[in-house]
Amino acid sequence: MVTVSPLEGTGAEVTGVDIANLSEDELAIVKQAFANHGVIFFRDQNLSEDAHIAFARKFSTINLNRFFARHPDYPEIALVVKEPTDDFNIGGAWHADHSYDAEPALGSILVARQLPPTGGDTLFASMNAAYEALPTQLRDLVDTHSALHSGKHIFARDGAYERIPDFKGRIGNAEAGDELVDTVHPMVIKHPLSGKPCLFVNPGFTIGIDGMDDEEAKLMLLALYEHAGQPQFTCRFTWEPGSVAFWDNRAVWHLAENDYAGHRRVMHRITVDGCSLEGMNSTIASRSATV
Numbered sequence: 292m293v294t295v296s297p298l299e300g301t302g303a304e305v306t307g308v309d310i311a312n313l314s315e316d317e318l319a320i321v322k323q324a325f326a327n328h329g330v331i332f333f334r335d336q337n338l339s340e341d342a343h344i345a346f347a348r349k350f351s352t353i354n355l356n357r358f359f360a361r362h363p364d365y366p367e368i369a370l371v372v373k374e375p376t377d378d379f380n381i382g383g384a385w386h387a388d389h390s391y392d393a394e395p396a397l398g399s400i401l402v403a404r405q406l407p408p409t410g411g412d413t414l415f416a417s418m419n420a421a422y423e424a425l426p427t428q429l430r431d432l433v434d435t436h437s438a439l440h441s442g443k444h445i446f447a448r449d450g451a452y453e454r455i456p457d458f459k460g461r462i463g464n465a466e467a468g469d470e471l472v473d474t475v476h477p478m479v480i481k482h483p484l485s486g487k488p489c490l491f492v493n494p495g496f497t498i499g500i501d502g503m504d505d506e507e508a509k510l511m512l513l514a515l516y517e518h519a520g521q522p523q524f525t526c527r528f529t530w531e532p533g534s535v536a537f538w539d540n541r542a543v544w545h546l547a548e549n550d551y552a553g554h555r556r557v558m559h560r561i562t563v564d565g566c567s568l569e570g571m572n573s574t575i576a577s578r579s580a581t582v
């Protein structure tokens with residue numbers, strides 16, 4: 292029997308299910324758990340690459356990653372790898388994948404393939420919980436503004452990944468990074484699956500607030516990040532062989548711990564397509580579409 296057990300902070304663990312062989316009823320429960328909790332975890336799965344792809348397709352079309360190294364036999368699968376000789380990991384600061392796209396990715400399904408003996412946890416933070424607990428001043432700000440998102444400072448030729456030699460072979464295609472077009476989204480969205488208000492800014496890719504100069508926007512964004520990263524909105528997932536995490540980029544932030552120096556960690560990631568995002572306030576949504 293499928294059981295959905297909410298975790299402290301955010302997310303839920305789904306047990307009693309083999310995600311390579313889901314019945315229609317089980318899939319409906321998994322989809323509901325995903326909408327309700329923003330990130331769901333499975334243990335003890337035996338998921339082949341083909342089954343990983345088939346599971347992803349039950350939620351949306353697969354987004355072929357432009358920047359990550361791809362699995363040699365399955366281009367749908369992006370490789371998230373850290374070698375024993377690498378200092379830096381991928382995704383080591385709070386972010387939401389693809390928020391810089393006009394239609395940000397729905398989510399990512401990450402499968403553990405090779406784990407370090409200890410460490411390498413992933414943290415998740417609920418952007419609904421963060422929004423609900425915002426102090427009034429910040430809540431007024433996000434309710435009435437849109438924010439600018441960009442991936443260029445990360446993926447372009449002069450971006451963070453290109454500047455650090457450690458990422459060679461792991462992250463590339465910086466020419467496509469140069470072509471990225473910055474995009475505007477409401478600072479609080481009506482979540483497309485749950486309908487809940489979710490804060491939609493993140494330290495990785497949000498670079499400004501409309502109607503504010505850079506300095507003021509930076510201060511406000513820092514205040515929002517300090518608030519949203521508080522432990523009461525977060526959970527920590529410790530990977531084991533057979534673990535799978537499926538998170539919604541519109542509902543949670545994530546952060547990969549980099550605390551396993553000298554060891555190899557290999558994860559397979561599939562990201563699935565999302566949709567354009569509406570604000571909780573239709574005025575903001577229509578304004579954001581024209582900025």
Ligand SMILES: [Fe+2]
Binds near residue numbers: 382386387388545
């Ligand atoms: Fe990520």
